[in-house]
Amino acid sequence: MHDILNLDRFPLHEPGSPAWHALVARCRADLAREGMFNLEGFLRPEAVTRAMAEIAPVMDTLSFTHRRRHNIYFRDDVPGIPPGHPALTKVDTINHTVCADQIADSVPAWVYEWPQFAVFLAATMGKPALFTMRDPLARINVMRYGEGEALNWHFDRAEFTTTLLLQKPARGGDFQYRSNLRSDTDPNYDGVARVLEGRDPEVKTLTLETGTLNVFKGKNTLHRVTTCHGEQARFIVVYSYYDRPGVTFSRQEQVGFYGRAA
Numbered sequence: 001m002h003d004i005l006n007l008d009r010f011p012l013h014e015p016g017s018p019a020w021h022a023l024v025a026r027c028r029a030d031l032a033r034e035g036m037f038n039l040e041g042f043l044r045p046e047a048v049t050r051a052m053a054e055i056a057p058v059m060d061t062l063s064f065t066h067r068r069r070h071n072i073y074f075r076d077d078v079p080g081i082p083p084g085h086p087a088l089t090k091v092d093t094i095n096h097t098v099c100a101d102q103i104a105d106s107v108p109a110w111v112y113e114w115p116q117f118a119v120f121l122a123a124t125m126g127k128p129a130l131f132t133m134r135d136p137l138a139r140i141n142v143m144r145y146g147e148g149e150a151l152n153w154h155f156d157r158a159e160f161t162t163t164l165l166l167q168k169p170a171r172g173g174d175f176q177y178r179s180n181l182r183s184d185t186d187p188n189y190d191g192v193a194r195v196l197e198g199r200d201p202e203v204k205t206l207t208l209e210t211g212t213l214n215v216f217k218g219k220n221t222l223h224r225v226t227t228c229h230g231e232q233a234r235f236i237v238v239y240s241y242y243d244r245p246g247v248t249f250s251r252q253e254q255v256g257f258y259g260r261a262a
Helices: 018-034 045-062 107-113 115-125 189-196 251-258
Strands: 036-039 064-070 091-099 140-145 151-154 161-167 175-178 204-206 213-216 222-225 234-239
Touching (some): 018 213, 045 091, 045 107, 045 161, 091 251, 107 140, 107 161, 115 213
Antiparallel strands (some): 064 091, 091 140, 140 234, 151 222, 161 213, 161 234, 175 222
Protein backbone atom coordinates (compact mmCIF):
# COMPACT_ATOMS: atom_id res chain seq x y z
CA MET A 1 0.00 0.00 0.00
CA HIS A 2 3.04 2.30 0.33
CA ASP A 3 3.20 2.42 -3.48
CA ILE A 4 -0.45 3.53 -3.70
CA LEU A 5 -1.04 5.88 -0.76
CA ASN A 6 1.24 8.56 0.62
CA LEU A 7 1.64 6.89 3.99
CA ASP A 8 4.60 9.13 4.83
CA ARG A 9 2.22 12.08 5.12
CA PHE A 10 -0.87 10.10 6.12
CA PRO A 11 0.19 7.14 8.35
CA LEU A 12 -2.97 5.05 8.11
CA HIS A 13 -0.82 1.93 8.44
CA GLU A 14 0.14 2.87 12.02
CA PRO A 15 -3.15 3.03 13.97
CA GLY A 16 -2.61 4.13 17.55
CA SER A 17 0.66 5.93 16.86
CA PRO A 18 1.05 9.63 17.78
CA ALA A 19 1.13 10.61 14.10
CA TRP A 20 -2.03 8.59 13.39
CA HIS A 21 -3.86 10.18 16.33
CA ALA A 22 -2.76 13.64 15.21
CA LEU A 23 -4.12 13.02 11.72
CA VAL A 24 -7.42 11.69 13.08
CA ALA A 25 -7.74 14.71 15.38
CA ARG A 26 -7.12 17.07 12.47
CA CYS A 27 -9.76 15.34 10.34
CA ARG A 28 -12.32 15.31 13.15
CA ALA A 29 -11.76 19.02 13.75
CA ASP A 30 -12.30 19.75 10.05
CA LEU A 31 -15.47 17.65 10.02
CA ALA A 32 -16.84 19.53 13.03
CA ARG A 33 -15.96 22.93 11.58
CA GLU A 34 -16.58 22.49 7.84
CA GLY A 35 -18.61 19.29 7.57
CA MET A 36 -15.75 17.69 5.60
CA PHE A 37 -12.04 16.99 5.50
CA ASN A 38 -9.62 16.74 2.57
CA LEU A 39 -6.29 14.93 2.31
CA GLU A 40 -4.60 16.36 -0.76
CA GLY A 41 -2.03 14.02 -2.31
CA PHE A 42 -3.51 11.00 -0.52
CA LEU A 43 -3.16 8.88 -3.67
CA ARG A 44 0.35 8.89 -5.11
CA PRO A 45 0.72 10.26 -8.67
CA GLU A 46 1.97 6.89 -9.95
CA ALA A 47 -1.10 5.20 -8.47
CA VAL A 48 -3.38 7.80 -10.09
CA THR A 49 -1.80 7.02 -13.47
CA ARG A 50 -2.24 3.29 -12.93
CA ALA A 51 -5.85 3.68 -11.77
CA MET A 52 -6.74 5.72 -14.85
CA ALA A 53 -5.11 3.12 -17.11
CA GLU A 54 -7.22 0.43 -15.42
CA ILE A 55 -10.51 2.31 -15.41
CA ALA A 56 -10.59 4.44 -18.58
CA PRO A 57 -10.99 1.45 -20.97
CA VAL A 58 -13.80 0.05 -18.81
CA MET A 59 -15.45 3.46 -18.70
CA ASP A 60 -15.26 3.76 -22.48
CA THR A 61 -16.82 0.36 -23.17
CA LEU A 62 -18.92 -0.83 -20.22
CA SER A 63 -20.09 2.20 -18.25
CA PHE A 64 -23.73 3.01 -17.64
CA THR A 65 -24.91 6.45 -18.71
CA HIS A 66 -27.07 7.80 -15.91
CA ARG A 67 -29.29 10.51 -17.33
CA ARG A 68 -32.02 11.61 -14.98
CA ARG A 69 -34.32 14.54 -14.23
CA HIS A 70 -35.01 14.51 -10.51
CA ASN A 71 -35.56 16.53 -7.38
CA ILE A 72 -32.94 16.34 -4.64
CA TYR A 73 -34.82 13.53 -2.88
CA PHE A 74 -35.09 11.35 -6.01
CA ARG A 75 -38.80 10.91 -5.17
CA ASP A 76 -41.81 12.62 -6.75
CA ASP A 77 -43.76 12.77 -3.50
CA VAL A 78 -42.12 13.67 -0.19
CA PRO A 79 -44.27 13.57 2.96
CA GLY A 80 -44.49 16.99 4.54
CA ILE A 81 -43.81 18.99 1.37
CA PRO A 82 -46.84 20.41 -0.49
CA PRO A 83 -46.88 20.07 -4.28
CA GLY A 84 -45.19 23.00 -5.96
CA HIS A 85 -42.84 23.75 -3.06
CA PRO A 86 -39.47 24.97 -4.41
CA ALA A 87 -37.68 22.19 -2.50
CA LEU A 88 -39.18 19.81 -5.08
CA THR A 89 -37.66 21.68 -8.02
CA LYS A 90 -36.35 19.22 -10.60
CA VAL A 91 -32.78 19.31 -11.88
CA ASP A 92 -30.82 17.34 -14.48
CA THR A 93 -28.00 14.90 -13.79
CA ILE A 94 -25.85 13.04 -16.30
CA ASN A 95 -22.75 10.95 -15.68
CA HIS A 96 -21.17 7.66 -16.68
CA THR A 97 -20.72 5.02 -13.99
CA VAL A 98 -18.48 1.98 -13.60
CA CYS A 99 -19.43 -0.41 -10.79
CA ALA A 100 -17.34 -2.40 -8.35
CA ASP A 101 -17.79 -5.72 -10.13
CA GLN A 102 -16.23 -4.22 -13.28
CA ILE A 103 -13.01 -3.11 -11.57
CA ALA A 104 -12.44 -5.79 -8.93
CA ASP A 105 -8.67 -5.90 -9.57
CA SER A 106 -7.78 -2.20 -9.55
CA VAL A 107 -6.18 0.50 -7.43
CA PRO A 108 -9.54 1.90 -6.18
CA ALA A 109 -10.65 -1.59 -5.14
CA TRP A 110 -7.41 -2.29 -3.27
CA VAL A 111 -7.78 0.92 -1.30
CA TYR A 112 -11.42 0.14 -0.50
CA GLU A 113 -10.67 -3.35 0.76
CA TRP A 114 -7.57 -2.38 2.79
CA PRO A 115 -8.70 -2.83 6.43
CA GLN A 116 -6.71 0.12 7.77
CA PHE A 117 -8.61 2.50 5.51
CA ALA A 118 -11.93 1.63 7.16
CA VAL A 119 -10.30 1.77 10.62
CA PHE A 120 -9.05 5.29 9.90
CA LEU A 121 -12.38 6.49 8.48
CA ALA A 122 -14.29 5.11 11.47
CA ALA A 123 -11.95 6.96 13.84
CA THR A 124 -12.43 10.26 12.02
CA MET A 125 -16.19 9.82 12.22
CA GLY A 126 -16.19 8.78 15.87
CA LYS A 127 -17.59 5.34 15.10
CA PRO A 128 -16.51 2.03 16.65
CA ALA A 129 -16.27 0.39 13.21
CA LEU A 130 -17.14 0.74 9.54
CA PHE A 131 -17.98 -2.07 7.14
CA THR A 132 -17.60 -2.39 3.39
CA MET A 133 -20.88 -2.63 1.52
CA ARG A 134 -22.09 -6.08 0.47
CA ASP A 135 -23.70 -4.74 -2.72
CA PRO A 136 -21.49 -5.93 -5.62
CA LEU A 137 -22.41 -2.88 -7.72
CA ALA A 138 -22.69 0.02 -5.28
CA ARG A 139 -19.75 -0.62 -2.96
CA ILE A 140 -17.36 1.19 -5.32
CA ASN A 141 -18.44 3.48 -8.14
CA VAL A 142 -16.25 5.45 -10.51
CA MET A 143 -18.06 8.32 -12.20
CA ARG A 144 -17.04 10.29 -15.26
CA TYR A 145 -18.37 13.73 -16.12
CA GLY A 146 -17.55 14.96 -19.62
CA GLU A 147 -18.35 18.06 -21.61
CA GLY A 148 -21.64 19.59 -20.48
CA GLU A 149 -22.25 16.95 -17.79
CA ALA A 150 -22.87 17.50 -14.09
CA LEU A 151 -24.08 15.92 -10.87
CA ASN A 152 -26.87 18.12 -9.62
CA TRP A 153 -28.03 19.00 -6.10
CA HIS A 154 -28.86 16.06 -3.82
CA PHE A 155 -28.41 14.50 -0.39
CA ASP A 156 -26.67 11.13 -0.04
CA ARG A 157 -28.12 8.05 1.64
CA ALA A 158 -25.13 7.33 3.83
CA GLU A 159 -24.24 9.53 6.79
CA PHE A 160 -20.74 10.12 5.38
CA THR A 161 -19.51 10.16 1.79
CA THR A 162 -15.97 9.17 0.84
CA THR A 163 -14.49 10.11 -2.54
CA LEU A 164 -11.12 9.98 -4.27
CA LEU A 165 -10.49 12.26 -7.27
CA LEU A 166 -8.62 10.53 -10.11
CA GLN A 167 -8.77 13.30 -12.73
CA LYS A 168 -9.77 16.96 -12.78
CA PRO A 169 -11.79 18.22 -15.73
CA ALA A 170 -10.30 20.81 -18.07
CA ARG A 171 -12.75 23.37 -16.69
CA GLY A 172 -15.63 23.39 -14.25
CA GLY A 173 -16.47 20.32 -12.20
CA ASP A 174 -16.29 22.18 -8.89
CA PHE A 175 -17.76 20.67 -5.74
CA GLN A 176 -20.43 22.93 -4.24
CA TYR A 177 -21.98 22.16 -0.88
CA ARG A 178 -24.06 23.45 2.01
CA SER A 179 -23.06 21.69 5.23
CA ASN A 180 -25.53 20.75 7.99
CA LEU A 181 -28.52 21.93 6.02
CA ARG A 182 -30.86 19.44 7.65
CA SER A 183 -30.89 17.01 10.56
CA ASP A 184 -32.63 13.76 11.43
CA THR A 185 -35.36 15.77 13.19
CA ASP A 186 -35.55 18.86 10.94
CA PRO A 187 -35.71 18.42 7.13
CA ASN A 188 -35.46 22.23 6.70
CA TYR A 189 -37.41 22.33 3.45
CA ASP A 190 -37.33 26.12 3.29
CA GLY A 191 -33.53 26.04 3.70
CA VAL A 192 -33.33 23.56 0.84
CA ALA A 193 -35.40 25.93 -1.29
CA ARG A 194 -33.02 28.81 -0.53
CA VAL A 195 -30.05 26.77 -1.81
CA LEU A 196 -31.87 25.73 -4.97
CA GLU A 197 -32.87 29.33 -5.63
CA GLY A 198 -29.32 30.60 -5.09
CA ARG A 199 -30.21 32.57 -1.97
CA ASP A 200 -28.05 30.82 0.66
CA PRO A 201 -24.75 32.63 1.42
CA GLU A 202 -23.44 29.56 3.26
CA VAL A 203 -23.02 27.56 0.03
CA LYS A 204 -19.30 26.93 -0.54
CA THR A 205 -17.30 25.94 -3.61
CA LEU A 206 -14.30 23.61 -3.50
CA THR A 207 -11.92 22.76 -6.35
CA LEU A 208 -10.34 19.39 -5.59
CA GLU A 209 -6.90 18.39 -6.81
CA THR A 210 -6.16 15.02 -8.39
CA GLY A 211 -5.35 12.39 -5.75
CA THR A 212 -7.36 14.09 -3.00
CA LEU A 213 -9.37 12.08 -0.47
CA ASN A 214 -12.56 13.99 0.39
CA VAL A 215 -14.88 12.89 3.22
CA PHE A 216 -18.04 14.83 4.05
CA LYS A 217 -21.35 14.46 5.84
CA GLY A 218 -23.32 13.57 2.73
CA LYS A 219 -26.61 12.69 4.39
CA ASN A 220 -27.22 16.21 5.70
CA THR A 221 -25.03 18.18 3.28
CA LEU A 222 -26.74 19.32 0.09
CA HIS A 223 -24.13 19.12 -2.66
CA ARG A 224 -23.48 19.00 -6.39
CA VAL A 225 -20.73 18.93 -9.02
CA THR A 226 -20.95 21.87 -11.42
CA THR A 227 -20.97 21.37 -15.18
CA CYS A 228 -17.70 20.11 -16.66
CA HIS A 229 -16.17 21.55 -19.82
CA GLY A 230 -13.29 20.68 -22.11
CA GLU A 231 -11.73 17.53 -23.52
CA GLN A 232 -10.50 16.19 -20.17
CA ALA A 233 -13.30 14.64 -18.12
CA ARG A 234 -13.70 14.44 -14.37
CA PHE A 235 -13.13 10.95 -12.88
CA ILE A 236 -14.03 10.36 -9.24
CA VAL A 237 -14.22 7.24 -7.07
CA VAL A 238 -17.11 7.00 -4.60
CA TYR A 239 -16.69 4.54 -1.72
CA SER A 240 -19.61 3.28 0.37
CA TYR A 241 -19.06 2.23 3.98
CA TYR A 242 -21.69 1.69 6.66
CA ASP A 243 -21.67 1.26 10.43
CA ARG A 244 -23.39 -2.10 10.03
CA PRO A 245 -22.47 -5.08 7.86
CA GLY A 246 -24.40 -6.49 4.91
CA VAL A 247 -25.89 -3.32 3.38
CA THR A 248 -27.17 -3.67 -0.18
CA PHE A 249 -29.38 -1.71 -2.54
CA SER A 250 -32.72 -3.10 -3.66
CA ARG A 251 -33.07 -4.48 -7.17
CA GLN A 252 -35.08 -1.40 -8.13
CA GLU A 253 -32.35 0.92 -6.82
CA GLN A 254 -29.64 -0.99 -8.66
CA VAL A 255 -31.51 -0.75 -11.95
CA GLY A 256 -32.25 2.95 -11.37
CA PHE A 257 -28.63 3.86 -10.66
CA TYR A 258 -26.76 1.35 -12.83
CA GLY A 259 -29.17 0.10 -15.48
CA ARG A 260 -28.91 -3.49 -14.22
CA ALA A 261 -29.34 -5.61 -11.12
CA ALA A 262 -26.70 -7.80 -9.51
